[in-house]
Amino acid sequence: MMTGYKAQLQLLQQEQPHKYSQGIMCSTKLLVTNIGDLVWYAYDNNQPVLVGYHYRTTSGELKEGIRTKLPYNISPGESITINAAFIVPSKSNSTELVWDLVLEGVSWFAESGSMTLSMSLSDHESGETSELDKSIYAISCSRISKKFKIYSHNSSKLAEYLSLGMKKNHQDYWALKNISFAVKKGETYGIIGFNGSGKSTLLSILAQTKHPTNGEFLVQGRIAALLELGAGFHPELTGRQNVIYNSYLYGIPGHEIEEKLDSIQEFSGIGMFFDKAVKSYSSGMYVRLAFSLAIHVDPDVLIIDEALAVGDEVFQRKCYAKFEEFKAKGKTIILVTHDLNAVRALCDRVGIIYDGTLIFEGTSNDVVNYYQKMSLTANMQVAVQHETKEDELRYGNGKAKIIEYKLLDQNDDPSIVYKTGEKIKVTIRAEIIEHLENPVIGVIFKTINGVEVFGTNSKILGSESRDLKGGRILTCDMTIPIHLNEGTYFMSFGVSNQIGGETITVDRMVDVTFIRVISDIPCIGLVNQNIGAGVKLYAE
Numbered sequence: 001m002m003t004g005y006k007a008q009l010q011l012l013q014q015e016q017p018h019k020y021s022q023g024i025m026c027s028t029k030l031l032v033t034n035i036g037d038l039v040w041y042a043y044d045n046n047q048p049v050l051v052g053y054h055y056r057t058t059s060g061e062l063k064e065g066i067r068t069k070l071p072y073n074i075s076p077g078e079s080i081t082i083n084a085a086f087i088v089p090s091k092s093n094s095t096e097l098v099w100d101l102v103l104e105g106v107s108w109f110a111e112s113g114s115m116t117l118s119m120s121l122s123d124h125e126s127g128e129t130s131e132l133d134k135s136i137y138a139i140s141c142s143r144i145s146k147k148f149k150i151y152s153h154n155s156s157k158l159a160e161y162l163s164l165g166m167k168k169n170h171q172d173y174w175a176l177k178n179i180s181f182a183v184k185k186g187e188t189y190g191i192i193g194f195n196g197s198g199k200s201t202l203l204s205i206l207a208q209t210k211h212p213t214n215g216e217f218l219v220q221g222r223i224a225a226l227l228e229l230g231a232g233f234h235p236e237l238t239g240r241q242n243v244i245y246n247s248y249l250y251g252i253p254g255h256e257i258e259e260k261l262d263s264i265q266e267f268s269g270i271g272m273f274f275d276k277a278v279k280s281y282s283s284g285m286y287v288r289l290a291f292s293l294a295i296h297v298d299p300d301v302l303i304i305d306e307a308l309a310v311g312d313e314v315f316q317r318k319c320y321a322k323f324e325e326f327k328a329k330g331k332t333i334i335l336v337t338h339d340l341n342a343v344r345a346l347c348d349r350v351g352i353i354y355d356g357t358l359i360f361e362g363t364s365n366d367v368v369n370y371y372q373k374m375s376l377t378a379n380m381q382v383a384v385q386h387e388t389k390e391d392e393l394r395y396g397n398g399k400a401k402i403i404e405y406k407l408l409d410q411n412d413d414p415s416i417v418y419k420t421g422e423k424i425k426v427t428i429r430a431e432i433i434e435h436l437e438n439p440v441i442g443v444i445f446k447t448i449n450g451v452e453v454f455g456t457n458s459k460i461l462g463s464e465s466r467d468l469k470g471g472r473i474l475t476c477d478m479t480i481p482i483h484l485n486e487g488t489y490f491m492s493f494g495v496s497n498q499i500g501g502e503t504i505t506v507d508r509m510v511d512v513t514f515i516r517v518i519s520d521i522p523c524i525g526l527v528n529q530n531i532g533a534g535v536k537l538y539a540e
């Protein structure tokens with residue numbers, strides 16, 4: 001618990017703040033002494049702000065993370081220096097950042113008052129998105145916010161309506177908070193973020209199907225938008241009729257679209273379904289038609305929300321080729337997707353939306369790397385150590401049950417990030433339910449698309465077990481060197497035994513956790529054999 005430690009914070013150095021479209025980015029160096037094994041939060045005016053940080057432990061090891069909550073695993077009483085970067089979504093010239101240490105929701109500083117650091121923000125570069133040069137920018141958003149009303153029941157909405165404003169039965173929910181950004185003409189801009197962070201809401205505002213509650217935005221030129229499935233098409237009309245109807249909405253003269261009907265049908269590849277009611281379409285056919293229409297109306301700005309994920313691979317390839325053609329023609333594209341490979345390949349710049357706020361913007365590679373770390377840190381606590389639950393994908397004859405697993409790095413710290421060449425320590429504990437002959441505990445690593453890259457078990461590694469009675473706990477500690485290439489690998493754990501030469505699955509938990517492998521040494525393929533590899537190149 002917290003008692004016994006007196007954490008201290010000291011501001012060592014503040015670097016020049018920089019103005020970004022989403023706020024003011026500040027960097028500081030903080031000395032934290034006697035920290036204890038707690039969780040960090042940083043607040044600005046009581047609103048959590050996102051913090052990117054790196055720090056050196058007393059043994060000199062560099063660690064980094066990105067999160068509002070900063071999980072540390074250092075020993076009580078240790079001191080560290082944190083290089084913290086945070087974004088203050090504020091227009092003021094100064095701000096007070098409140099740093100706190102929190103354990104299980106209880107504030108360290110609650111009794112003695114929080115630690116406040118006053119930051120001067122006055123030297124930042126000035127410039128507002130609303131005043132951006134219209135000849136350069138196709139899209140500009142200035143402090144866009146969107147509020148939804150959340151009702152607990154449909155009847156609450158009706159009761160509120162009937163009360164003529166006397167009763168408030170809803171809660172306000174801010175799906176977007178003060179979003180400012182700009183997209184240059186000809187740029188492909190990606191928006192990524194966790195589920196429910198506000199991406200689709202932002203695109204709907206830009207496509208003018210939703211109004212912002214506050215803020216201003218400008219989209220220049222003809223817009224074509226592929227928003228969520230079902231938007232824009234009338235289910236009772238045929239594909240052809242919907243195309244004509246929608247082209248009016250895009251402001252395209254009838255004769256212009258008539259000339260393009262054959263081409264729209266051909267690109268969509270839906271054949272005779274073009275003349276059938278849209279309600280009979282599969283989701284893939286729907287997207288094919290919507291995409292085909294969007295590119296044929298010759299938009300200046302193409303707004304796309306996850307649409308490609310629904311099409312099959314051949315169609316996706318065709319769409320990517322069209323994107324490239326659009327980019328080459330200098331069109332502006334704004335794309336929301338969870339496909340990070342597509343983001344890297346297509347986008348010039350990318351923004352991350354987190355809880356309704358645009359928290360990070362930059363080149364696609366930088367932002368995707370940052371986002372991957374963010375996702376990993378968000379998953380870290382559940383992934384490294386786990387008491388198993390019944391609802392996971394598992395099967396077996398039930399004579400034993402895996403009750404816990406742990407992933408530790410070489411320093412015995414829980415981790416899901418490993419460098420090629422490092423060792424992972426996997427501990428699996430299983431409860432024997434019924435008498436079991438010679439149980440074997442094993443692990444399998446798989447790629448995201450299910451290819452088994454490596455598997456081992458206690459028997460292969462030379463540890464023979466014996467018959468065990470019900471009620472015993474069997475623990476297996478394995479140390480495995482990682483020779484994998486960079487990437488994410490899912491892990492399955494299992495208990496099995498052999499009867500008459502046949503392997504019986506006693507308990508198997510499929511893809512229950514994952515590790516992320518990083519590497520300083522590039523290689524081709526799944527296995528990284530380049531560590532220690534040598535080469536001589538000579539001409540004769």
Ligand SMILES: Nc1ncnc2c1ncn2[C@@H]1O[C@H](COP(=O)(O)OP(=O)(O)OP(=O)(O)O)[C@@H](O)[C@H]1O
Nearest residue numbers: 148149150175193194195196197198199200201202
């Ligand atoms: N009409 C609405 N009424 C109330 N809440 C809404 C409405 N539309 C969206 N929301 C809420 O606003 C938040 C942002 O939703 P949005 O669909 O923009 O997220 P998203 O980032 O696109 O998510 P995903 O990646 O899952 O598609 C969510 O919490 C969602 O529940």
